[in-house]
Amino acid sequence: MNDWVSDMIDSHLQPRTVGLAFLFCRGKMKKIILFCVLVLTILSDCQARLRSEEAKRTKPDTQFIDKVHELGYELAKETVIHDHQVVWSPFSVVNILPLINGDESLKDSFNSSLERLASIDGLYLDRVSVALTNRSGVNGPDYNTKVLPLPSDPQILNQVIQDSFRNEAVSFRHDLPQRNQIEAEGPAPAAPPGVLDNATDIYLTSLLVAADWETPFHYGNSRLARFYINSTHAIKTKYMANVGYYKYAELDELNATVVALPLKQAPTAHFIIVIPDSRDGLEDLSNALGQRNVSDLLGELDPKRIVLRLPVISIDNQLIFNKGDRKIIQRGHIQLNHQGFHNPADRLAPQRIKFKQLKRRDGINVRVEHPFIFMIYEKFSGILAYGEVMIPAEGPPKPQLKYQQDYLSQNGKIMSESIDKLGDELYTTLRKRNSDSFAFSPFSLTNLVGSVLPGATEETKMGILSKLNFPLMWQDALVELNREGKINGSFSRISVVVNGEPNESFRKEVEKFGTTVINRQGRDYTSNYTVKSILGASDYQINPQFNKDFKKINGLFYRNERDVDNVTYIEFLATEFKYLFVPFWDAKIMSIPINDGRNQSLLLVVPGERSGLNLIEDGIIDYPVSKLLCQGHVKAATVRLRIPLLNLEHINEFSEDFSELGMPQFRDGDFSGIIANGKLDQVVQRTFFSLEQSVVNEVAVPGKNSTAEASEPPTSEVPSSKRTTRRYRGPGNPNRNGPRRNRTAKLVKVDRPFVFYVQDSRIGTVLVGRYTGLTGRPALGK
Structure with missing residues (x-):
């Protein structure tokens, strides 16, 4: 209804106007006036109804949004996140609540939210919602949730889950399916007894969101810079930068800075970045955000001119939430780049954007240089995606996701x-x-x-x-x-x-x-x-038992800077080992798989200095090794690793x-x-x-007695090459750009006091100890 119609109704349908019309008009004129009054009255009623419906459409459903936030916080508290970065969708999990607990009150709100999201031109969503059950019957499914039988064979279950996440995604860009287009397959038959008897239902959900920044970031302004994993440890990662007017606030109650980035052709959606003031404050910030309403949080932000530096990240993960004897498998993926955030299901080719040179003007500098939280928030649907980044990493997405059944409740x-x-x-x-x-x-x-x-x-x-x-x-x-x-x-x-x-x-x-x-x-x-x-x-x-080839060899072990022992070592042949460098200890954590190599490992925490063990032992409480391995930047290298032949009672x-x-x-x-x-x-x-009985893969050393090799002098860690002249690789050499000659894998010797762990990925720390050598005697040359 146009404004001029409303003004006409308000100005002409007054009692005084109608009375004057009847007083001065006669005959047919009175009938015309009465007809006009009737028409305007009908138009007025239509105007009121349209205003009421418009108010309903423009007013968010706070009950639904609060439920999305409540569920997201509840599941986040119960989830132990072991990845460097994680993203998941509280909005998509709400869809399966009617299947879990029969809560039908939110179904209409969820479906209307989906229809509204589908009408936003700037948002592209791919969604999966599949229920696997072995019950004889389930509550009425949502119109686009498939109900399938729960297989008892884990291999078949893995295939079903992979196929669902790979092929069952439904596009919501202008082609939202109708209720009669997707039919539930009916109650699933009870699965035969098997390894999955402890799981009544398994729900597969995901909501992969893609959008473009309203103000794209600059390609030419990317560079490597430090990202602080905690208050003492930093790594180098790739950043992108931009200057624009973003919503911004420094909130004392959260001890954090909040920046909301607008999205192209999506005026009701924002990408919200929440940066804790402290480099170690991510956990406290996560707990504080659970008590805040995101809608109120956005209301506290004011537009400011911001100079923003944001790391380039790529997240691909799956989380398993437990709701009693039911499991929710949530897949999340997001890639942050200069153009926006995207996912593998996008059918739009990325476009290279041309920029004009940035004008140098005053603005608030915001650098996202330590662990942070991000949210994709839509005004009428709530939190579409929630993520935590402890260590940013840029790389290609994983080709497949495999279901890893929980070993423990x-x-x-x-x-x-x-x-x-x-x-x-x-x-x-x-x-x-x-x-x-x-x-x-x-x-x-x-x-x-x-x-x-x-x-x-x-x-x-x-x-x-x-x-x-x-x-x-x-x-x-x-x-x-x-x-x-x-x-x-x-x-x-x-x-x-x-x-x-x-x-x-x-x-x-x-x-x-x-x-x-x-x-x-x-x-x-x-x-x-x-x-x-x-x-x-x-x-x-x-x-x-080790599953890698090795040999026994004698060598020197330094108890400190002046005392040394002659001990027996196990030297693993050149193979790939995982390690993590811990700079605030000046130490490395090396992982050696044992037994079948799937669940158990021997961890060695080796200081850089021969007398550096105290620094490690003083910090074990504040920096547990299990958490360092979860949150640290674990690398792999091919080396010859030599460790003492431990034998402790x-x-x-x-x-x-x-x-x-x-x-x-x-x-x-x-x-x-x-x-x-x-x-x-x-x-x-x-x-x-x-480790005496661990020699299942011991190999022979040609021409030597493997356990009687002479002690090596302590002056050289790696034997030097006999070549004294530098190989010419200049113009005219046909091998100038070819590969260099193969070198022997580097020898890494654990020849100083260290802390060791035997860990099982299912039950935790099986054994922990310290090795300081045997009996001390003066070191050579000391």
């Missing part, structure tokens, strides 16, 4: 993280009492703690659990870890040794952990430990260590549930770690 994951934390904390206390080599098993020790807790009083039990951060269902989690954590070449035995007759109910309770309850009647358990009341004992032995008593960590209950707590007036005398662990 949520309780199992929390217990695994507790094992890692307990190992790092106990290492810091044991290093104070041990000046030489030692080792212990946090995994076996956690099993021992779980075996004595059922016999403790409620007060003692709560005091211990509050410090260990165990999950609520910690007993089930321990059973799960012991079931999944079968490591080749390892042996574990947990014993609760008592002086007297143990409680029968306690004996039955701990049998499910595989724990043995022994009545020693005052006899010595070992030559060093006498059982007065209760002794908790753990024996753990591991002999890892160590006995540790942990009562004092637990007390130092705030758990005196292990020393003076009440364990009357095991025996009457029970007290824990000691918590003992005997650990055996040996």
Whole structure:
């Protein structure tokens, strides 16, 4: 309805005007006036209805948007992100809520949001929504959610998931499918029993968003610059720069800076960048954003002239969210470049954009040079995509995504993280009492703690659990870890040794952990430990097997700058190893796969200086090795790696260590549930770690005795080449541009004190220790 019609109605349909018309007009004129009044009245009613419908269309559905935000924050809290960068879509997960919990209230809002997104010319979306179920029936699916039977074979499931993410994407650019175009395939039959019995449903969702910047970035203004992974570690990455008027604010309540970039032909959508003030503030910022409404956040931004530097990133990942016995597999992909953000499903070829030279004017400099959060936000649909970038990386997208079935439940994951934390904390206390080599098993020790807790009083039990951060269902989690954590070449035995007759109910309770309850009647358990009341004992032995060829060789090991040992080494033949450089320790973390190489690995944390071990040990609590490997820039290199032939046997008593960590209950707590007036005398662990039996792929050294090679002088790390003249590669040489001659792979020697871990990707830290050599003697030349 045009404005002139509205003005005419407002000006002519007044009682005074109509009364004067009847007073001065007669006959046919009165009928004409009455007809005009009737027509204008109808037009007025239509105008009111159109205004009401327009108000509904222009007013966001706050309930739906809040639900998208609430769900996104809820799932983000429960998700452990192990990638350097991650992106996922809270908006697409809302679509499957009716299938999960029967919530039909948001279906109409979701469908109307999709229709509105399809009408925005500047947004291009590809969406996947597939439900795999083994239930006899499901709630009514959405009009474009496919319901398929859940296969019991993991290989078939992998193929279904790959095909869904690769082929089932539905384009929403001007060709939104109608409700009758996609038909659900009906309730799926129950799947036969198999490895996926613990998953009732698996939902596949993704929403890949693409758009162009309203103000494109400059190609010629890209350069390499530092990106700070944390407060001390930086890497070089590629940045792009631009100058424009963006919405901007510095928010004290978030301790962050917010910049909203407008998108081309999408006036209701923004790409929002949230940069924490601190280089280590990403986690706190993520928690704070969960309490804020993004619509209100945008309202606090003001247009400013911004000089923006943004790293070029490419993210391709999948996340698995657990909702009870149901799993949500969310695929996310985004590529940030000079033109905009895109995904592999784009059918538009990228265009090279011509720019005029930037005018040098004053503006606010915003450099995204440390971990940050980004969101793609649409006014009427909420958060279309949410991402966190810890380390930017530019590269081609992955060709396929494979479904990796969760080995552990949520309780199992929390217990695994507790094992890692307990190992790092106990290492810091044991290093104070041990000046030489030692080792212990946090995994076996956690099993021992779980075996004595059922016999403790409620007060003692709560005091211990509050410090260990165990999950609520910690007993089930321990059973799960012991079931999944079968490591080749390892042996574990947990014993609760008592002086007297143990409680029968306690004996039955701990049998499910595989724990043995022994009545020693005052006899010595070992030559060093006498059982007065209760002794908790753990024996753990591991002999890892290497799947790489190697040989044995003798060499020098430097205990420090002046003392040296003659030890036996294992030298791996030239092969590829993964490593991570940690600059604030001046150290490298090297990973050697063991056993089948899929789940277990031996990690060596080697300092750059011979006396640099203390710097590593002082920082293990603040920078856990497991997190450094997840967030660091792991590289691979082909080298000849030489490590000592470790052979350790160590006995540790942990009562004092637990007390130092705030758990005196292990020393003076009440364990009357095991025996009457029970007290824990000691918590003992005997650990055996040996590589002696790992020579399954040992190769012969021609012309040499592999274990009797003379010690090498300490003056040379790598043998120098005999060639003394430089090879001519100038004009006239036919091999000038050809490849250089092949050189022998570099020799990397671990010949100084180091920290080592045996880690399993499913259960966490299996073993941790320190190796400082054998017996010291003066070093040559010192």
